[in-house]
Each structure stands twice: as structure tokens, then as C-alpha cells.
Amino acid sequence: MGAGHAHKLYRHARSPVHELPPHCKIAATFGFVLAVVATPREAVWAFGLHALLIAVVAAAARVPAGFLLRRLLIEVPFVAFAVLMPFVAQGERVHVLGLSLSESGLWGAWNVLAKGTLGVAASVLLASTTELRSLLLGLQRLRMPPLLVQIASFMIRYGDVVTDEMRRMRIARESRGFTARGVRHWGVLATSAGALFIRSYERGERVHLAMVSRGYAGTMPVIDEVTAERAQWTYAAALPLAALAVCLTGWMLT
Amino acid sequence: MHVPDGFINAPVSVATGAVAAAAVAVSLRGARRELDDKAAPLAGLVAAFVFAVQMLNFPVAAGTSGHLLGGALAAILVGPYTGVLCISVVLLMQGVLFADGGLTALGVNISDMAVTTTVVAYVLFRLLVKVLPKRRSSVTAASFAAALVSVPAAACVFTLIYALGGTTDVPTAKVFTAMVGVHVLIGIGEALITSLTVGAVIAVRPDLVYGARGLAKPLQLRTADGTTVQVAPQAAAPAAARSTRKVRIVGLVAALVLAGFVSYYASTSPDGLEKVAHDKGIDRKTGQHAAKDSPLADYRLKDVSDARLSGGLAGVIGVGATLAVGTGVFVTVRRRRARAVLPETETV
Amino acid sequence: MTDAVPSLEVSGLAFAYPDGHQALFGVDLTVGRGERVALLGPNGAGKTTLVLHLNGILDGGAGSVRVAGLPVDKRNLAEIRRRVGIVFQDPDDQLFMPTVREDVAFGPAAAGLRGAELAACVDKALSLVGMAEFADRPPHHLSFGQRRRVAVATVLAMEPEILVLDEPSSNLDPASRRELADILRSLDVTVLMVTHDLPYALELCERSVILSNGVIAADGTTRELLCDEETMRAHRLELPFGFDPRSVAARPATTGGR
Numbered sequence: 001m002g003a004g005h006a007h008k009l010y011r012h013a014r015s016p017v018h019e020l021p022p023h024c025k026i027a028a029t030f031g032f033v034l035a036v037v038a039t040p041r042e043a044v045w046a047f048g049l050h051a052l053l054i055a056v057v058a059a060a061a062r063v064p065a066g067f068l069l070r071r072l073l074i075e076v077p078f079v080a081f082a083v084l085m086p087f088v089a090q091g092e093r094v095h096v097l098g099l100s101l102s103e104s105g106l107w108g109a110w111n112v113l114a115k116g117t118l119g120v121a122a123s124v125l126l127a128s129t130t131e132l133r134s135l136l137l138g139l140q141r142l143r144m145p146p147l148l149v150q151i152a153s154f155m156i157r158y159g160d161v162v163t164d165e166m167r168r169m170r171i172a173r174e175s176r177g178f179t180a181r182g183v184r185h186w187g188v189l190a191t192s193a194g195a196l197f198i199r200s201y202e203r204g205e206r207v208h209l210a211m212v213s214r215g216y217a218g219t220m221p222v223i224d225e226v227t228a229e230r231a232q233w234t235y236a237a238a239l240p241l242a243a244l245a246v247c248l249t250g251w252m253l254t
Numbered sequence: 255m256h257v258p259d260g261f262i263n264a265p266v267s268v269a270t271g272a273v274a275a276a277a278v279a280v281s282l283r284g285a286r287r288e289l290d291d292k293a294a295p296l297a298g299l300v301a302a303f304v305f306a307v308q309m310l311n312f313p314v315a316a317g318t319s320g321h322l323l324g325g326a327l328a329a330i331l332v333g334p335y336t337g338v339l340c341i342s343v344v345l346l347m348q349g350v351l352f353a354d355g356g357l358t359a360l361g362v363n364i365s366d367m368a369v370t371t372t373v374v375a376y377v378l379f380r381l382l383v384k385v386l387p388k389r390r391s392s393v394t395a396a397s398f399a400a401a402l403v404s405v406p407a408a409a410c411v412f413t414l415i416y417a418l419g420g421t422t423d424v425p426t427a428k429v430f431t432a433m434v435g436v437h438v439l440i441g442i443g444e445a446l447i448t449s450l451t452v453g454a455v456i457a458v459r460p461d462l463v464y465g466a467r468g469l470a471k472p473l474q475l476r477t478a479d480g481t482t483v484q485v486a487p488q489a490a491a492p493a494a495a496r497s498t499r500k501v502r503i504v505g506l507v508a509a510l511v512l513a514g515f516v517s518y519y520a521s522t523s524p525d526g527l528e529k530v531a532h533d534k535g536i537d538r539k540t541g542q543h544a545a546k547d548s549p550l551a552d553y554r555l556k557d558v559s560d561a562r563l564s565g566g567l568a569g570v571i572g573v574g575a576t577l578a579v580g581t582g583v584f585v586t587v588r589r590r591r592a593r594a595v596l597p598e599t600e601t602v
Numbered sequence: 603m604t605d606a607v608p609s610l611e612v613s614g615l616a617f618a619y620p621d622g623h624q625a626l627f628g629v630d631l632t633v634g635r636g637e638r639v640a641l642l643g644p645n646g647a648g649k650t651t652l653v654l655h656l657n658g659i660l661d662g663g664a665g666s667v668r669v670a671g672l673p674v675d676k677r678n679l680a681e682i683r684r685r686v687g688i689v690f691q692d693p694d695d696q697l698f699m700p701t702v703r704e705d706v707a708f709g710p711a712a713a714g715l716r717g718a719e720l721a722a723c724v725d726k727a728l729s730l731v732g733m734a735e736f737a738d739r740p741p742h743h744l745s746f747g748q749r750r751r752v753a754v755a756t757v758l759a760m761e762p763e764i765l766v767l768d769e770p771s772s773n774l775d776p777a778s779r780r781e782l783a784d785i786l787r788s789l790d791v792t793v794l795m796v797t798h799d800l801p802y803a804l805e806l807c808e809r810s811v812i813l814s815n816g817v818i819a820a821d822g823t824t825r826e827l828l829c830d831e832e833t834m835r836a837h838r839l840e841l842p843f844g845f846d847p848r849s850v851a852a853r854p855a856t857t858g859g860r
Contacts, residue, residue: 033357112261119357123350145282151343154298155305162302193447194454201299201462206695208295213657213688214709214756215680461619
């Protein structure tokens with residue numbers, strides 16, 4: 001059962017980044033993304049600098065480049081979207097290799113791609129250096145309403161349960177000779193959804209009963225109090241501040 | 255339908271951010287009545303389920319793909335307020351953990367995918383349940399219809415947001431056609447999954463379906479020799495009858511704020527808008543907007559190079575304002591909530 | 603055997619699930635302080651439903667439950683849940699924190715213990731079940747028997763008035779089963795043990811009650827109940843092949859209780 005165990009995105013290591021309090025990291029990530037988003041898309045070099053910042057943090061966190069790049073694959077659907085944009089957008093057309101492309105579409109594609117990729121990279125770094133439990137604690141400390149924290153923590157717990165039950169049901173289906181191929185099998189899969197829901201719920205319900213039985217009242221008891229010192233905040237703030245500097249330079253130079 | 259960073263301009267992002275914050279705040283208050291200590295994990299499960307379901311992208315037509323939204327399922331299983339919270343949490347976690355949907359586009363995404371789907375689905379669901387005969391199959395049928403409608407409704411709202419603050423040069427009419435077309439199809443998938451899930455849950459654990467509560471039989475006492483005595487039924491939790499007025503009011507206010515905000519900006523500073531907009535999430539479906547005779551075409555500028563700086567500033571200010579508004583609302587609600595909840599904490 | 607206040611008093615408890623299925627039809631049961639009682643019954647008799655009433659997870663039916671004199675209702679829930687320690691059947695449901703130590707600390711921390719006090723409480727509970735040296739291991743790396751012992755420790759850490767065990771011997775190999783029995787026998791606490799494992803009930807509990815069709819159908823010494831073939835058959839209870847309760851030497855059922 002996966003309450004606080006390492007999630008698949010998490011990469012265990014000892015590094016200065018891992019040791020930062022989670023709320024500092026969340027705030028820093030958010031600040032970084034804001035700065036990236038506010039950077040003008042024409043300042044192509046600025047995105048290079050942003051990427052460099054990410055690379056520095058990744059190095060400090062001992063997250064190997066290959067790991068980070070593999071995680072970036074999550075972005076592929078957006079890439080497909082971005083690639084379409086130059087074809088469908090309006091505006092002046094430019095001709096590249098005989099293709100007629102919309103110039104603003106190209107900019108749009110670049111904009112979404114660059115910012116999206118940096119956003120994903122930042123999130124991946126956050127997720128790979130912070131355990132889920134600390135992430136939730138961090139959100140809690142950042143004053144996210146407790147009810148939302150509670151729903152989020154149950155969601156994560158159930159995420160494991162749902163995946164697990166899904167796997168069991170697939171094994172059960174396949175051992176009876178069923179494999180899902182294409183639209184014809186949607187019916188079977190959709191019917192499984194209801195069963196999956198109940199199975200997951202009843203399994204998770206037992207965990208919840210166990211928690212409630214031991215006095216759980218909506219918030220995880222804080223066993224190891226983590227407080228951020230000023231130095232840690234400063235350290236965490238380095239990333240968004242650097243990104244902000246890049247962003248502002250971008251505005252001045254373009 | 256996850257809007258990426260940079261897709262919707264700053265003013266609209268801010269406006270939707272405010273709408274989303276208000277909706278979440280209202281939902282937090284409302285959810286207190288919906289949630290008991292058993293419903294909290296249910297809400298978590300619904301969130302996990304929606305999370306999983308949103309990751310399933312299935313091909314729809316003409317090389318586009320879509321994903322289910324889950325708002326209807328959430329609203330019916332855990333109630334509208336908690337439903338909004340569930341989907342919002344999903345969107346937040348998708349943003350933080352997977353960068354699915356820009357962090358700065360959270361407002362757009364929540365307004366569109368959490369609030370719209372949930373409210374539309376729930377209002378329709380309740381109306382249908384009232385009209386249809388009181389049977390379990392009616393609940394299933396009502397959830398089918400509610401889910402079916404909720405998805406194109408979200409597509410319409412997306413198109414509206416796009417028309418007001420889209421940053422790419424794709425005409426609104428094309429966006430509308432493509433979005434709504436695709437989402438009618440997705441709506442069918444969503445309706446199927448929603449009704450099958452609700453149907454399955456209601457058959458086995460009707461107590462888990464918010465929309466079908468309040469059918470308790472009287473208790474019996476049985477003595478060891480097998481005789482039974484009826485016990486007067488205790489007051490059953492009358493969870494079913496709840497006014498959706500608040501939800502509707504929030505929707506209205508949201509629409510007003512959006513309209514007011516956007517038209518103000520659109521008319522006063524038409525050029526700044528375009529550039530600024532880099533702050534929303536990404537969506538596969540939007541990929542196919544094609545452009546044509548947009549009613550708002552004049553408001554949007556192609557590439558205004560001289561307006562860049564002002565645009566950028568506006569973007570920053572806009573995003574900052576979203577944050578400020580959101581935080582303000584949250585803090586206020588949280589304080590009030592904390593105070594209100596105190597006397598009953600031991601029951602939670 | 604009954605002190606001034608019994609550990610557990612259940613009277614007239616009836617309950618129906620929201621889907622209309624009624625599981626309890628008026629249960630009366632009193633467990634004195636220090637007693638070890640086995641709750642026997644066929645599948646679907648309402649055993650789990652009864653257990654979930656003991657700490658107020660289920661409520662809303664008729665009747666009442668009192669734990670050491672304190673009625674189970676919304677106002678007392680926190681205290682009730684401290685006093686009633688439930689060990690669930692599947693330790694994987696019970697252990698949800700990353701390390702054994704944190705898991706055992708969960709309950710006391712939720713009750714407000716911090717720092718050295720918390721650590722002492724955790725160590726004490728773990729050494730009671732002989733798992734002290736595993737404190738920093740992740741629970742899912744332990745064997746099933748060890749996990750069940752940790753599950754018992756998570757509950758003992760709350761210093762409960764009554765320990766409720768749901769199928770404590772299920773899925774245990776014979777050695778783990780015996781170790782757990784030794785641990786349970788060494789504890790000075792009231793125990794209510796839900797089980798299908800009749801020899802285990804005989805070994806650990808002087809008294810047994812049979813819950814059948816939502817009511818208490820029999821209440822007596824374990825040995826007599828197990829020897830009463832008619833009652834046993836009427837409630838779908840069967841002894842394992844070759845096991846004869848009459849042939850088991852009487853052994854001191856308790857060290858702590860009466």
C-alpha cells in the first residue's frame with residue numbers, strides 16, 4: 001500500500017536539493033515556471049538559459065540527464081499538438097521545404113513547446129527529489145486548505161490501489177483469453193471500470209478504517225517537524241530569482 | 255483539454271483564476287456538509303479514478319484524440335461541491351507532478367474542466383432524477399445524460415475562453431466546430447463509462463453514490479429464537495435534497511466576471527493581449543482549431559512587436575493577480591473554516 | 603472476573619447497511635476487564651460489522667456500545683478510538699507508513715504525543731511484540747507474520763483498554779502463529795478475538811461467543827462450546843479434521859486475566 005512510499009517518479013538520493021524542505025521546493029518550482037511563462041517567446045536564447053538553470057539544479061540533485069530526459073517523454077502528446085499548429089494557424093505564411101506554414105503558428109508552436117518542456121522539466125525535478133508524502137506536507141505548509149490536502153493524499157494512495165487492481169483484473173482477463181484490441185473491446189473495458197472502482201474503493205476503505213481506528217482525523221500527524229530556515233529559503237529562491245533575471249533580460253533585449 | 259502555459263492571455267487567465275478560486279472556496283464550504291469521514295477517501299478515490307481516466311487518450315476522429323473529463327462521475331458519486339474539489343485536486347496534481355496543463359493555466363483548467371463539467375452534470379442529473387421514476391435504473395440513465403452533456407459543455411466554455419483570450423491565430427468558429435464536434439464524441443465515451451461505473455457502484459454499494467442516498471429500510475431486532483421486531487427508523491441522512499442554487503450563482507458570477515474583465519481588456523488594449531497570453535495549459539484537442547471568421551478576430555492582434563513590453567508586464571501582473579486573488583480567497587476561507595470546524599473536529 | 607466497569611458492553615445493537623442489508627439484529631455482549639474472549643461465527647454472521655461498531659466507525663443503528671463505561675458516540679470518538687485497538691485481518695491495510703517506526707508512531711502522534719515521549723511509546727510497543735530491531739525497516743519488506751506483529755504493535759502503542767483482533771491467525775505459518783499466541787498471552791489487556799481458527803480460540807480464550815445471523819447465539823466456555831456438536835453444526839462451525847477439543851490438555855488460558 002503506497003501511502004508514503006517512494007513513487008515511481010521519485011529518485012532516491014542524498015543531495016542538497018533532496019534535503020530542502022518541500023514547501024521551499026514547491027514555491028521555487030512555481031516561481032520558476034512563472035518566470036518561464038512570462039519570458040517573451042522571441043527571446044529564444046532566454047529559454048536556453050532557463051534550460052541551463054534546470055540542468056544546474058538537476059546536477060545538484062544528482063538526477064542523471066538520461067532519467068530527466070526519459071521523464072520528459074510525458075510531454076509527447078503536447079509535442080504532437082505543437083507540431084500541428086503551424087499548419088492550422090492563420091497569419092502570414094512562410095515556406096519551408098515546400099511546406100506552407102503559418103508564421104504565428106510557428107511562434108505559437110515554439111512558445112508552447114519551449115515553455116511546456118521547461119515546465120515539465122521543473123515538475124519532473126520537483127517530483128524526483130521530493131517524496132509524495134513530503135510534497136503533501138509541503139502543500140499543507142503552503143496553506144493549501146486541509147480538505148484539499150486530504151483529498152490529494154487519498155488520491156495518491158488510491159492511485160497505487162487502482163493501478164494494482166487494474167493489473168490484477170487485466171491478469172484475470174488475460175488468463176481467460178481476453179486481450180483488448182481496438183474499439184470492439186471498449187465495452188469490456190468500460191464494464192471493468194465499474195468493477196475496478198468498487199474493488200479499489202473497498203480495498204482503500206479498509207486502509208482508511210485502519211487509519212481512522214488509530215485516531216486519524218483528517219490530517220497526517222506530523223512526526224518529524226520540518227521547518228525551513230532562512231538559509232534554505234534563500235537557497236531555494238536562487239532558481240526562481242535566476243529565472244526571473246533571465247526573463248527580465250529577455251524583455252529588455254527583445 | 256488541458257490548457258498549456260501561454261495559450262490564453264493574462265487577463266483571461268486572471269479572470270478564470272478568480273473564478274476558479276471562488277468556485278473552490280464555495281466548494282470547500284459546501285463540501286463540509288457532503289463529506290463525512292467515510293466520504294473523504296471516496297473523494298480521494300474519485301480523484302484517483304479521474305486522474306487515471308484523464309490519462310487515457312483515445313483517438314476520436316481525423317487524427318485527433320481526446321480524454322474523458324470525469325466531472326459528471328465525480329459530481330454524482332460524491333456530490334457537486336466535493337466533485338469540484340476532486341477535479342481541482344486532479345488538475346493541480348497533474349500540473350505539479352506531470353506538468354500536464356500549465357501551472358499558470360490552472361485557473362482556466364479548473365473553470366473549464368472542474369467547475370463547468372461538475373455543475374452542468376449535477377444540475378442536469380438532479381433534474382432528471384426528479385423527473386424520472388424513483389428507481390436505480392433512473393439514476394444510471396440520468397448519469398448517462400449528465401455525462402453526455404457535460405463534456406460538450408466544457409468544450410463550449412473552452413471555446414468561449416479561447417475566444418476571449420486565445421493567443422494563437424486560429425479562428426474561434428473553427429475552434430468551436432472542432433472542439434464541440436470532438437467532444438460530442440468524447441461525451442459518448444464519458445457517458446458510457448460514467449453510467450456503467452455509477453450503475454456498477456449503485457448495484458453493489460449504493461451508499462457510495464451521493465446522488466442516490468436516502469433509501470434506508472427500517473431496522474429489525476431479532477431475538478435468539480428467531481422472532482423479529484421492527485425498530486422505528488432513525489433519521490436517515492437526507493443528503494439527496496440539496497439546493498444547487500449556490501453552485502448556479504457561482505457559475506453566473508463566473509460568467510459575469512469573465513465577460514466584464516475580458517471585454518474591458520479587449521476594448522482598451524487590444525494589442526497587448528496577444529503577447530501577454532503565455533500562461534495557459536496545453537490541449538490536444540485545441541490542436542485542431544482551424545481559423546476562420548471569428549467574431550472576435552479584431553480584438554486579437556497578430557504580432558505586435560511594439561506592444562511586447564506592455565504585454566509582458568500585463569502578463570506578469572495578471573499572473574500575480576491570479577495568485578493574490580486565489581491566495582486571498584483560500585486564506586479567508588481557511589480561517590473561517592478552521593474556526594467553524596473547531597467544535598466538531600473530533601467527529602471528523 | 604467482572605471488575606466494577608467491564609471493558610466492553612454492547613446492548614441491543616442493530617445495524618443495517620445503507621444498501622438495505624441488515625447485518626446485526628440486536629447484539630448483547632459484555633466483556634470484563636482482562637478477559638480474553640473469542641468471537642466465533644460463520645462467514646456473513648456480522649462479525650466484522652460488530653467490530654466496526656466497537657470504535658464507532660459504523661453507527662446510526664439501534665442499541666449502544668460502551669467501552670470502559672464510556673459510550674461510543676460522536677463526542678467521544680477520539681478517546682474511544684484510543685481505547686479500542688483494532689488489528690485488521692490484512693496487515694497491509696493496517697501498515698501504510700514508510701517505516702515500521704512511523705507506522706507505530708501514527709496513532710500516538712495523532713493523539714498528540716511528540717518527541718521523546720513518542721519514541722519511548724513506540725519502542726515499548728515494538729519490544730512487546732519482539733520487533734524492536736525492525737523499527738527502521740519498511741513494513742512491506744517484512745514477512746507476513748512480522749507484519750502482523752507490527753500491526754499489533756501499532757495498536758498497542760495506543761495503550762488500548764481492549765484489543766480487538768480480526769482473524770489474527772489467518773495466513774500465518776505455524777511458527778508465526780505460535781509466536782503471536784505467546785505475545786497475546788503475555789499482554790495484560792482485554793482481548794476480543796474474531797476467528798475461524800477454533801483451536802486457536804481454545805488455546806487463547808477461556809470464553810467464546812457465537813455470533814450467528816446478527817445475534818449472539820451462544821456464550822460459554824470455549825471448551826464446552828466446541829464440544830457441543832449440535833450448536834456447532836447449527837452455526838456452520840467445524841473443527842479441523844482430527845482435532846478433538848476434549849483431548850486437548852487443559853492449559854492455563856491466561857496469565858493476565860482471571
